[in-house]
Amino acid sequence: MTIAAEALAVAERLERSASLNAVLAWSRPALEAEALRVSRIGSDGPLAGMPVAIKDNIVTTDLPTTCASRILEGYRSPYDATVIERLRLAGGLVACKTNLDEFAMGSSTEHSAFGRVRHPLDPDRVPGGSSGGSAALVAAGVVPAALGSETGGSVRQPAAFCGVVGVKPSYGRVSRFGLVAFGSSLDCVSVFGRTVSDAARVLAAIAGHDPRDATSRPAPPVQVPVPRADLRGLTFGLPTEYFPPDLDPGVRAGVDRAVALVQALGGTVRPVSLPHTRYAVPTYYVLAPAEAAANLARYDGVRYGVRRGAGLDLRSVYRATRGQGFGREVQRRILVGTYVLSAGYYDAYYAKAQAARVRITADFEAAFLTGVDALLTPTTPTPAFRAGAKMADPVQMYLADIFVSAVSLAGLPALSLPAGRSEGLPIGLQIIAPSFEEDRMLSIAATLEPHLSATAEVR
Amino acid sequence: MTISPDDLVRIARLAELDIAEADLRRLAGELEGIVSYVGQLTSLASADPPAAGDPVGVVLREDRVDPIPLDRAPADFAPEFQDRFFLVPRLPAMDGG
Numbered sequence: 108m109t110i111a112a113e114a115l116a117v118a119e120r121l122e123r124s125a126s127l128n129a130v131l132a133w134s135r136p137a138l139e140a141e142a143l144r145v146s147r148i149g150s151d152g153p154l155a156g157m158p159v160a161i162k163d164n165i166v167t168t169d170l171p172t173t174c175a176s177r178i179l180e181g182y183r184s185p186y187d188a189t190v191i192e193r194l195r196l197a198g199g200l201v202a203c204k205t206n207l208d209e210f211a212m213g214s215s216t217e218h219s220a221f222g223r224v225r226h227p228l229d230p231d232r233v234p235g236g237s238s239g240g241s242a243a244l245v246a247a248g249v250v251p252a253a254l255g256s257e258t259g260g261s262v263r264q265p266a267a268f269c270g271v272v273g274v275k276p277s278y279g280r281v282s283r284f285g286l287v288a289f290g291s292s293l294d295c296v297s298v299f300g301r302t303v304s305d306a307a308r309v310l311a312a313i314a315g316h317d318p319r320d321a322t323s324r325p326a327p328p329v330q331v332p333v334p335r336a337d338l339r340g341l342t343f344g345l346p347t348e349y350f351p352p353d354l355d356p357g358v359r360a361g362v363d364r365a366v367a368l369v370q371a372l373g374g375t376v377r378p379v380s381l382p383h384t385r386y387a388v389p390t391y392y393v394l395a396p397a398e399a400a401a402n403l404a405r406y407d408g409v410r411y412g413v414r415r416g417a418g419l420d421l422r423s424v425y426r427a428t429r430g431q432g433f434g435r436e437v438q439r440r441i442l443v444g445t446y447v448l449s450a451g452y453y454d455a456y457y458a459k460a461q462a463a464r465v466r467i468t469a470d471f472e473a474a475f476l477t478g479v480d481a482l483l484t485p486t487t488p489t490p491a492f493r494a495g496a497k498m499a500d501p502v503q504m505y506l507a508d509i510f511v512s513a514v515s516l517a518g519l520p521a522l523s524l525p526a527g528r529s530e531g532l533p534i535g536l537q538i539i540a541p542s543f544e545e546d547r548m549l550s551i552a553a554t555l556e557p558h559l560s561a562t563a564e565v566r
Numbered sequence: 567m568t569i570s571p572d573d574l575v576r577i578a579r580l581a582e583l584d585i586a587e588a589d590l591r592r593l594a595g596e597l598e599g600i601v602s603y604v605g606q607l608t609s610l611a612s613a614d615p616p617a618a619g620d621p622v623g624v625v626l627r628e629d630r631v632d633p634i635p636l637d638r639a640p641a642d643f644a645p646e647f648q649d650r651f652f653l654v655p656r657l658p659a660m661d662g663g
Contacts (some may be wrong), residue, residue: 146610168637168638182643183638183642183643185636185637185640185643186634186635186636186637186639188638222609280617294590316625318625318627319634320625321625321626321627324625325625343617350645369611385606385609386606386610389603389604389606389607390604390607392600392603393604393607394603396594400581404582407582408645409644409645409652409654410640410643410644411643411644412645413645414645414646416655417608418655419655420655420656420657420658421654421655421656421658422582422657422658423655424654424655425582426583427584427607429581429582429583429584430584430585430586431584431585431626438583438585438593439593439596439600441581441583441595442574442577442578442581442583442593442597443597443600443601443604444581445577445580445581445592446569446601447598447601447604448575449577451579455608456601456604456605456607459607459608459610460604460607462610463607463610464608500599501599501600502599502600502603505603
C-alpha cells in the first residue's frame with residue numbers, strides 16, 4: 108500500500124472509531140500533508156508508512172497539543188518533539204493526537220477535560236490511563252502502534268486493560284524534548300503496539316541520545332526482537348509482594364498460565380522479594396505531585412495558553428487562569444505537591460519519599476544481582492474497571508497503579524504483554540528487566556507472544 | 567494530619583490557584599485523605615540520603631544557548647504580545663496597592 112493510500116485508510120478507521128472518544132485532533136488535510144512529507148523524507152525507512160497515533164502531551168506543529176486541558180485549549184506548539192522528528196525520519200506517519208487524563212494525571216482517562224475514553228470491548232468500562240486514547244486506538248485496530256507517556260505506569264496499565272502490548276523504556280532511553288513535563292525524574296515517552304514487533308520497531312526508531320535532553324543517554328540501538336526457540340538458560344523472578352491474597356482471580360489465573368508457559372519453554376522460575384513494594388504508591392504520590400507542582404507553574408496565562416481574569420492585576424490573573432484552566436485532579440496534585448514541599452512538611456514527606464525511592468530501586472538491583480534475568484508480575488490488580496467506579500476516591504484510583512509505579516521510580520524498562528482474558532476482559536503480564544536491558548525484555552516477550560493466545564479465557 | 571479549609575486556602579495561595587468557596591471543604595477533605603495515605607512513609611526509618619542521580623552516562627551539551635528554531639512566532643501563541651514583549655497586567659504593588 109502506498110503511504111497516501113495508508114493515510115486514506117487511517118482516516119476511514121478514525122471516522123468509524125469516533126464513539127471511543129480516543130482522539131482529540133486529526134484531519135484529512137493534515138493526514139494528506141503528513142503522507143506527502145513522509146513519502147519525501149522517509150518512505151523506505153524502517154517504519155515505511157506505519158501510522159502512529161500520538162498522545163496529546165507530545166508536541167506537534169501541525170496539530171494542536173492540549174494535554175486534554177482547558178488551559179491549553181487550541182494551543183499549537185512552535186516546534187516538534189524529538190520523537191516526532193525521529194518517527195517521520197523512519198517513515199512513520201503521525202495519524203492523530205489522542206485523548207488522555209489531563210496532563211497525564213490519572214489511571215482511567217476519565218480526567219480528560221474533553222470527555223472520557225471508552226474501552227473498545229465494553230463502552231461502560233475505562234481503557235485505563237493516562238494514555239487511554241492511544242491504548243484504545245491500537246486495541247480497536249485503528250493504528251498498529253501509538254506513542255504514550257509514562258510517569259507511573261500510564262502505558263503499561265492501559266495496555267493491560269485494553270489487551271495490547273505496552274513498552275516503557277528505561278529512563279533516559281528516549282528523549283523527553285517535546286514531551287510536556289509532568290514529573291521530570293520519572294517521565295518516559297513509551298510505546299503501544301498491536302504486537303511486540305510493532306512496538307519494538309517504533310521504540311527502535313525513537314530511542315537514542317538527544318543533545319536537547321541531558322537526561323537521555325547514549326546506548327546501542329534497540330533491536331527488533333527475533334523470537335527465541337525457547338527460554339532455556341533464563342531465570343525469572345516472581346516477586347511475592349505482587350501476588351497478594353486479594354489479587355483478582357482472573358488476573359492470577361492469567362499470570363499463572365503465563366508462568367507455566369515460561370517453565371514449559373525451559374525457563375527457570377523462582378520467588379524473589381522486593382520488600383519495599385508497599386511504599387511505591389505513596390512514594391510516587393509524593394514525588395510526582397511535587398515535581399508536577401513545579402513543572403505546571405509555567406501555566407500562568409502569560410506566554411501561551413488561555414488567560415483568564417481580564418482587568419485584574421497580575422497575581423489575580425495567575426490564580427484565575429489556573430483556577431479555571433486546570434481540572435480537579437490536576438488541582439489536587441498541584442495542591443499535594445505544594446503541601447509536601449512547603450516549610451515544615453518537606454522532611455516528613457518529600458525527604459522520606461526520596462529515601463524510599465532509593466530503597467525501592469535497591470530492591471530491584473538486589474533481585475537482579477541474585478541471577479534473575481527478568482521479573483514476572485501481573486500488570487494490574489484487576490481487569491478494566493467500570494467508568495465512575497473510582498472517581499469519588501482519589502486514593503482508590505491511585506491504587507490501580509500498585510504494580511506499575513515501583514518500576515517507574517527505579518527507572519527500569521518494563522513491558523505489558525496480553526496474557527489472556529477473564530470474563531472477556533484482557534489480562535496483562537508484566538515483564539521487568541534491568542536498566543537498559545530492553546533487548547532482553549523484548550526478546551522474552553516475542554518468544555512468549557505466539558504461545559500466549561491473548562484472547563483465550565484463562566479460567 | 568487534619569487539613570482545614572483555612573490550611574487549604576494557604577496552600578492554594580502558594581500554588582497560585584483560585585479555589586471556589588464552594589469547593590474548599592471537599593478539596594480539604596480529599597487532600598487530607600491523600601496526605602494521610604502517603605503518611606505511611608513516615609514509618610520508614612530515615613537515614614539513606616537520596617540518590618544524587620547517575621553522573622556516569624549523563625552527557626552534557628556545551629554551556630551555550632542556541633535558540634530552537636520556531637515554526638511560528640510568539641505573537642501567534644501568546645495571549646498578548648507586542649514589540650517583542652509578552653504583555654502582562656500590572657502588579658498590585660505598582661499601583662501603590
